[in-house]
Amino acid sequence: MDPMAAFSALFDGSFEAMKRLAYLLGADDPENIAQEAFVRLHDRWHTLYDENKALPYLRAMVVNLSRSRLRHLRVVRRTPPDVMLDELSAEAHAMARQEHGRIREALGKLSRRQREVLVLRYWMDLDQAAIAETLGIAVGTVKATTSHAMVNLRKHLEEG
């Protein structure tokens, strides 16, 4: 396939998923983050012209751009995950089930890395090796973080 056609196909197939990943990680501008990730991928397409390389790169880029965005927002004294999710839940999901609302709230209380691991595992369905590659950590760390995240999630749900 022509390289640019391959890029276009990847964009069509993955843009929405990358945007949603940024949103689930707590970014308040998921579209901008997904766009920026694709512009950076476009720059390096000659070396990453392979879905096996491009998708992990995109995921890692979205995770890192989301972290940067959250750091920036913390500096300007906002707490985007909770604010954004509460606002959107009120506006777009007034009828959402209470159960999902509680999980949403509990997710917002987890540490950044715990939330990332859970989103990559239970939303993107990535295996532990792919999560490790995306986050730049060891597979053992992924296992431990997932385990701690589930314990904390359960605890927050019980407290809530």
Place this chain on the structure above:
Amino acid sequence: MDELEGRLRSALAEMAEEVPPSHHAWAEHQRRVAAKSRRDRRRPVLMAAAAAAVVALIAVPTLILNTRGTGTEQAGQAPPASSSTATEPTKQTRSSLLPSPKYVAKPGETVVTEPFLLAGSVRNGVISNTFAYTVRTAGQTVLCVVTQPTSEGQVVDGTKVHPDFCAPLNRPAQGRYFWSGAVVVPQASDIYLFVASPPTDKILLRESDGSYAAGVRCMQSGEFTVFCTAGGLKKPTAYSALDPAGVALEHR
């Protein structure tokens, strides 16, 4: 899958559905790529302007000093031949800027790769160049970095200058490619140098903020290639040697 995992999966799927689709995402992508391309096209022009300014900074004072005659010789800033006539200094100035850098070996040294200009800098009003080169001495190959004033031209005279530092290069084990870890050059805006065996064609590295950068070939011998990054990179957390087909040979 336990019950909590199922609830979590379901809640995440529902949350993801809250994100409305983007109807003009591809058009926006094209706009951003075009805007970035325009910015990148302007950059070489700016760099050329900066380079021209540096050349002017070097050439003009050199010409002025040389046309004044013996004053330059007394200061020891130019070779004796350059001050004999009014026209020769110009030739000397040009030739000192244009040729490839050369290394004058000390007794007992063998040049493995000639110097490569990593960066220029200005400190206390003195314009300096930072070079990297490799030499073999007492059976050991070393990668050295030296910073010297631009008045020394493109010749690194090992008999006169002391390198900023030298790092030993040890041949990698069978099946490995990197000769040593990353060598950082603080004198040249934190440029990183990597040494790898053939058929390494490129180095891909991940910075501490998660972005990726490539190291390009800057010196080559029969046994290894030295790759350099751009300056100002964040500390690499991982790097890979890639062959010409882009296949990873070794990760670190």
